[in-house]
Amino acid sequence: MAVTESSVVAPPPGWGRRIPRDEKLFFIVIVMTTVLMTAFAVGWVVWSDHNVPRTTAHTTPAEYSARVQAFTKRYADDQGRAWVPPGTDAYMLATRYSWYPELVVQSGKEVMIWISSGDVLHGFSLVGGGQNLNLEIAPNHAFGVRLTPDAPGRYRIICNEYCGLGHQTMASYLTVVSAEEMAKHVAGAGTAAGGTGTTAGGAAAGALQLTADASGKLAYDVTELAADAGAVTITMTNPSPLPHNIAIKGNGVDAKGPIVLKDGTSTVTADLKPGTYTFYCSVPGHEAAGMKGTLVVK
Numbered sequence: 001m002a003v004t005e006s007s008v009v010a011p012p013p014g015w016g017r018r019i020p021r022d023e024k025l026f027f028i029v030i031v032m033t034t035v036l037m038t039a040f041a042v043g044w045v046v047w048s049d050h051n052v053p054r055t056t057a058h059t060t061p062a063e064y065s066a067r068v069q070a071f072t073k074r075y076a077d078d079q080g081r082a083w084v085p086p087g088t089d090a091y092m093l094a095t096r097y098s099w100y101p102e103l104v105v106q107s108g109k110e111v112m113i114w115i116s117s118g119d120v121l122h123g124f125s126l127v128g129g130g131q132n133l134n135l136e137i138a139p140n141h142a143f144g145v146r147l148t149p150d151a152p153g154r155y156r157i158i159c160n161e162y163c164g165l166g167h168q169t170m171a172s173y174l175t176v177v178s179a180e181e182m183a184k185h186v187a188g189a190g191t192a193a194g195g196t197g198t199t200a201g202g203a204a205a206g207a208l209q210l211t212a213d214a215s216g217k218l219a220y221d222v223t224e225l226a227a228d229a230g231a232v233t234i235t236m237t238n239p240s241p242l243p244h245n246i247a248i249k250g251n252g253v254d255a256k257g258p259i260v261l262k263d264g265t266s267t268v269t270a271d272l273k274p275g276t277y278t279f280y281c282s283v284p285g286h287e288a289a290g291m292k293g294t295l296v297v298k
């Protein structure tokens, strides 16, 4: 049996016996830095106020959309802007390519704004008014953000997550008003509440009907409509969880019905002369994606 000799060279005598002073110092510095950085990282999360003050909850697009619908119905003015009285949670739905509804909140009052997505991942970005918020908005999760706007104004909301061809059009505003303005609006809405019921249009003769695509495709069920000259009314039913409306444009006409969510109806009426018009959804990006058609008036 042959003896196999090791090829490893033995260390020189005295090697590794003592750690030199500079290496010891280096080691101590490394350990101290590690401890300090770890403590700093943890402390930054716990004590710093840069954290986004958010809470999350599970939801579904259908359930969340119903919530936004109820909220908007209750607080929206005739331009579709929801005035959020202090102490009330606000609900906003992100869908390609809109933030719905536009919110009006009171300056100096903390407000909880819930946001969820009805389709794909969006990025909620709000800058201004002492805020600099960036949140990822995913479907099936509601993100609640507590914020206290500190100055009246109109602050831009944009989407900072690429979500499709109309991504760059996905913008809105957060409007911050003074306590007086909010009180005035709430008082005004209270007295007008009895009279603001939609004038039950009761299917006027020649009224046109259409339906938005139920599966969430950006389209109506028809692409062509015809009407006689005069007052033309189009009513759209929205069976999808996405916000849609019906609007008419062309030949100097520009009329828009209210934006509605699931099971809502949007009605637009315009006085039309003979000619060719476009009916479309005015939610940003929807017309460009194909939610439109031709209206021929004879």
Ligand code: CUA
Residues within 6 Å of the ligand: 095, 096, 097, 121, 122, 123, 159, 160, 161, 162, 163, 164, 167, 168, 170
């Ligand atoms: Cu939504 Cu980009």
